[in-house]
Amino acid sequence: xxPFVYPKAKHTRTQKPRQYAxxxxxxxxxxxxxxxxxxxxxxxxxxxxxxxxxxxxxxRPKSVFPELATVYENLFYCCNSCNSRKRSYWPAKxxxxxxxxxxxxxxxxYKHLRFKDDVVEGKSTAGEFTVKLLDLNEPTVVSYRxxxxxxxxxxxxxxxxxxxVYARLSALAEKGGEGRDxxxxxxxxxxxxxxxxKRALEQLTAQPF
Numbered sequence: 001x002x003p004f005v006y007p008k009a010k011h012t013r014t015q016k017p018r019q020y021a022x023x024x025x026x027x028x029x030x031x032x033x034x035x036x037x038x039x040x041x042x043x044x045x046x047x048x049x050x051x052x053x054x055x056x057x058x059x060r061p062k063s064v065f066p067e068l069a070t071v072y073e074n075l076f077y078c079c080n081s082c083n084s085r086k087r088s089y090w091p092a093k094x095x096x097x098x099x100x101x102x103x104x105x106x107x108x109x110y111k112h113l114r115f116k117d118d119v120v121e122g123k124s125t126a127g128e129f130t131v132k133l134l135d136l137n138e139p140t141v142v143s144y145r146x147x148x149x150x151x152x153x154x155x156x157x158x159x160x161x162x163x164x165v166y167a168r169l170s171a172l173a174e175k176g177g178e179g180r181d182x183x184x185x186x187x188x189x190x191x192x193x194x195x196x197x198k199r200a201l202e203q204l205t206a207q208p209f
Contacts, residue, residue, distance in 0.1 A: 003205035004042040004145060006109035013105065023070045027056050030077040036206040038079040039104050041136055044206035054079050059103050061088035076103060085134045098125040118145035152204055159197045166190045
């Protein structure tokens with residue numbers, strides 16, 4: 001399971017927040033809208049490496065489009081590293097169709113960016129440009145992705161083992177007999193361990209289990 005994959009379909013916004021005078025007030029809503037992940041590098045906000053937090057990105061920069069500074073449809077959930085690298089970038093006239101930064105609402109992200117193992121590849125001119133502009137394969141981040149995917153694989157294997165043990169012990173407990181109380185106590189502990197493993201996986205992947 002790779003938590004960093006780019007979506008293959010455009011995102012339709014699900015949240016309808018009130019109008020705020022300060023764009024930063026949309027942050028909590030955007031966190032829900034984009035499932036706690038940076039829309040550009042796909043890192044969940046609970047495990048971001050070398051990042052000092054997440055914030056609100058103006059897809060069309062407010063320095064160029066001040067009228068869109070608090071328009072919800074122009075705002076995205078973004079890690080501070082991608083945000084600082086993107087800055088006020090906007091394609092020059094004539095470059096709009098090739099040197100743009102894809103976003104999940106206006107573009108099918110997978111047509112422009114994909115993960116090959118733990119490295120982001122550009123699948124289009126815009127994708128290649130975005131990889132360079134946002135430094136999506138900075139060594140620290142690639143190493144982080146490797147460690148996360150390895151940890152997820154190990155946790156999924158452990159969860160599979162716990163599920164198997166749980167099923168076997170539950171079958172024995174149903175038969176009753178001597179030692180049933182001890183079996184039920186062990187089963188209860190396994191249920192707790194399974195729940196903990198699922199919560200940890202949710203934190204790593206920003207996906208429900």
